[in-house]
Amino acid sequence: MATSSTNVRWTVADLEVLPEDGRRYEIIDGELFVTRAPHWKHQNVSVKIGMALENWSVQSGLGEAAVNPGLVFSESDSVIPDVVWASHERLDTMLDKAGHLIAAPELVVEILSPGEKNERRDKEAKLKIYSTYGVLEYWIADRKQPKLEVYRREGGLLKLAVSLYAADELTSPVLPEFRVAVGRLF
Numbered sequence: 529m530a531t532s533s534t535n536v537r538w539t540v541a542d543l544e545v546l547p548e549d550g551r552r553y554e555i556i557d558g559e560l561f562v563t564r565a566p567h568w569k570h571q572n573v574s575v576k577i578g579m580a581l582e583n584w585s586v587q588s589g590l591g592e593a594a595v596n597p598g599l600v601f602s603e604s605d606s607v608i609p610d611v612v613w614a615s616h617e618r619l620d621t622m623l624d625k626a627g628h629l630i631a632a633p634e635l636v637v638e639i640l641s642p643g644e645k646n647e648r649r650d651k652e653a654k655l656k657i658y659s660t661y662g663v664l665e666y667w668i669a670d671r672k673q674p675k676l677e678v679y680r681r682e683g684g685l686l687k688l689a690v691s692l693y694a695a696d697e698l699t700s701p702v703l704p705e706f707r708v709a710v711g712r713l714f
Contacts, residue, residue, distance in 0.1 A: 536558075537558035537559075537604060538555045538558055538559065538560040538604070539555070539558070539603040539604055540555065540600055540602075540603050540604075540606050541603070542555075542560075543555070543606065550564065550565055551563065551564055551565075552564070552565070552608050554606060554607045554608055555604055555605060555606045555607075556605060556607065556649070556653045556654070556657055557604060557605065557653070557657070558604040561649065563641070563646070566610075566639070566641055567641070567642075569671055570610075570639050570641060570671060573610075573639045573669055573671045573713060573714055574595050574596070574610040574611055574637075574639055575595065576712065576713050576714070577610075577611050577637050577639075577667075577669065577713050578593050578594070578595040578611045580708045580712070580713065581593035581611065581613045581635075581703075581706075584703060584705075584706045584708075585613070588703075588704065588705065588706075590615055590616065590703075590704070591613055591614050591615040591616055591618075591619065591634070592613070592614060592616070592619060593611060593612065593613045594611070594612055594613075594614075595610065595611055596608055596609075596610065596611075597609065597612055597628070597629055598626075598627075598628035598629065599612065599628070599629045599633075599636075600624070600628045600629065600630050601630070601631075601632070601657065601660075601661045605657055605661070607654065607657065609636045609637065609638055609654075610637050610638050610639045610669075611636075611637035612629065612633040612635060612636050612637070613633060613634060613635040613702075613703070614629070614633035614634060614635075615634055618631065618632075618633060618634065619633075631661075631662075632658070632661045632662040632663045632664075633663065634663070634664045634665065634702050635663070635664065635665045635666075635667070635700070635702055635703070636658050636663050636665075636666050636667075637666075637667040637668075637669065638650045638654060638666075638667075638668050638669070639668075639669045639670075639671060640668060640669065640670045640671070640672075642672075650668055651668060654666075655668075655679065655686060658686060659679075659681075659685050659686040662681075663681070663686065664680070664681045664702050665678065665679065665680050665681070665686075665700060665702045666678075666679040666686050667679075669713065669714075671714055673693070674693070674694050674710070674711070674713075674714035675691060675692065675693055676691070676692045676693075676698060676710050676713065677690075677691050677692075678690045678691075678692065678698070678700075680701070692710045693710060694709075694710055694711035694714065695709075695710070695711065696709075696710045697709055697710065698710050698713070
């Protein structure tokens with residue numbers, strides 16, 4: 529008689545045997561999450577945020593932005609955020625031989641995908657993982673409202689600092705002199 533276990537813990541090594549079929553595989557606390565490619569507008573917001581960060585990075589010379597990088601925190605925590613920004617100092621020490629980030633960048637951005645389960649993953653599970661591993665700032669973009677929630681590290685945890693809407697301007701203590709109208713990101 530076959531038995532079923534709900535305590536299966538996935539690891540980064542398990543990802544090596546999964547098919548490369550356009551799906552995104554993430555592991556959070558040993559639990560496997562499989563999603564398909566995001567909606568066009570989701571990806572468009574990712575590109576706009578990534579471009580704003582990269583343009584600022586080129587002007588400031590302080591770091592680099594990337595869209596959809598692999599972020600491997602541990603054997604049981606591996607995610608693919610929509611956008612990240614890392615300073616040159618951190619970037620020099622946080623890439624493995626495969627080119628994946630293996631430590632926390634200063635900034636991580638997730639664009640909400642539709643559905644309660646997806647929103648909970650970004651607002652709870654990913655908030656917790658980014659907080660645990662040392663991300664300094666976490667932005668959650670809601671393209672449907674449009675709204676940007678900014679979480680900043682306070683007392684060792686990421687806490688909601690501000691909610692911004694289209695008419696607001698986004699600035700960040702992590703990104704000196706970075707300024708962008710939130711509406712331009714959507």
